[in-house]
Amino acid sequence: MSNSDRNSTKGRVAVGMSGGTDSSAAAAMLVDQGYEVIGLTAHMWKDGSRCCSLEDVERARRVCTYLDIRHYVVNAQDIFTDKIVDPFVEAYAAGRTPSPCIYCNSFVKFGFLVDRAVQLNCDFVATGHYARVEQDENGTYHLLAAADPNKDQSYFLHRLGQKQLGMLLFPLAGIEKPEVKAYSAKRGLPVVSRGDSQDLCFIEEGKLAEFVEKRDPSVIQKGDIIDHNGNVVGQHDGLHNFTVGQRGKLGIALGERMYVKRLDKENNVVEVAPRPGVMKSECLLDDIHWVVGEPPEGDLVCEVRPRYRSNGAVAAVEVFDDGKKGRVVFDGPQFALTPGQAAVFYKNGEVLGGGWIDAVP
Template structure:
């Protein structure tokens, strides 16, 4: 079997150590950096992103240190689609997850297509997740050894037929062990902090980005309480997300949260925390990582990157839709975000949350 692998190198410690691990395992490693056109102006902000000019230089320095070929690919036009989607989702009252699209469209899409052009047999990244073999010999995505750093949640969208060609070398290590390895190898990024922000919004001002990207698209509307009484006005639903508490500009004497966003009427509903509790959800564009079940399937469901997966049942609906019913209600089920369902550590599949289901409506 071939041993050439293209590795997405972001200039961070995980992908840098991944290059070493792959080379140690006998692979011919080609490092690839995705030039996206996203920029960060200050040193502090650059340290929190993953695709700035400084990151490219860091990745190049690591490649030189490890003596592997390195190329920067121009993905700016393709990445523009991700930024457009981000803005459009907020304007539609949803809260997007651009990193998932980056994984599916670019890292395991365009980057792998380039890899095949140069005769690569595998594509690899520094994600904290694993590829394991199930009893029938098929590869499956699984949680990382380091549960606190696990990123399997965002990999549900990978095509099943691609998995035999995917390598995730850091998933078998704790984050501490990865940093120790980087230090032992004297990699220049050994103490570089993890990226914490969306790379094309280094100042963390999502609202300004959306309005700059789509000027003139904001539409004012009402903010109402759970009884439908108007309590304030807003300048655009893109300024809100489900579960939001701060920045509402309303004084109630006790906490209020965004519990619903109605894109047609441009209405934002605020309520008490208990109104955030939902019994389930429906998701679309669901990608099964196992054969599509014929009926309801017990699982655990994760609805945010920092959400602990909870017992649930996933049921296939028509087309690429599913319904997920939680064993106990969960807070802030957010349209536009993703749900990934698991069997233990194994990813069963995932999709994009379309709507939440009230506890009383869960059969």
């Protein structure tokens, strides 16, 4: 059963609304389809951020007023700080590169907000995410990539489970972004497009290091930058200023393009190398989550995406420790496999699950 099939059963839907084009269009589409729609906005962070501030709450309220639907605001600042912001800072302090959007989807958008929707007697929860949910003949829900590959957000949703997927509606699942913009304009929705920023919603653009330092001053520790031969080639002011694969802003000039190969927390060292030195074919995973609740039987060969916007590559996935840990061996070298990022498994467009990259041998 596809999203469109599920829409034939009307009910009350809580739409997670940020005031942006996608979530506003999702709410309007469900109103047009005959659902009883309410808007649900989480105030997660201070003003000046994006997609979780009081300014966004006001944007969402204007859309709800236009659509003549109820609008509820829930205070999610404590859980956002506890589950997203604090672990984000801790990861950078440990020399890792976190993916807070995945945690936010798991704990806030499809955790905290789903609980609030249930309290409001809602049958479904909807968002403006670009992803698909289908139910098979056995009643199992499957998460699939969106129709628009340029907007697909299924990577960020790979940690959702059966209970969550059973409540979810993704009205934008089968259409592309230009169609959403055209629908929004035709419907007269009072939204102002802010573009698709690649930066973090709770940090001002270009101020990531400053944000981490303010919340954990201990990260400011000078150390060596070494090349792939072990030679000291420069100094750094803290590992949080770097990510694996980074090329610019290294503060060194060696006559050839150098990339961050490794962040050594134990010795407070940044190792750099030419691009071939940053290519790896294997990584170890921790805390693997399976969408259907358990790993597939037998050997798993699938497409693995080691970061968002990655095209993915064919890999063999060996799982152990009851499916919670694993080893991914790609068919060919991959650029900048990064501890802290998620490696997500796909097969024929379906998200099987994924885990956190723990180490890169």
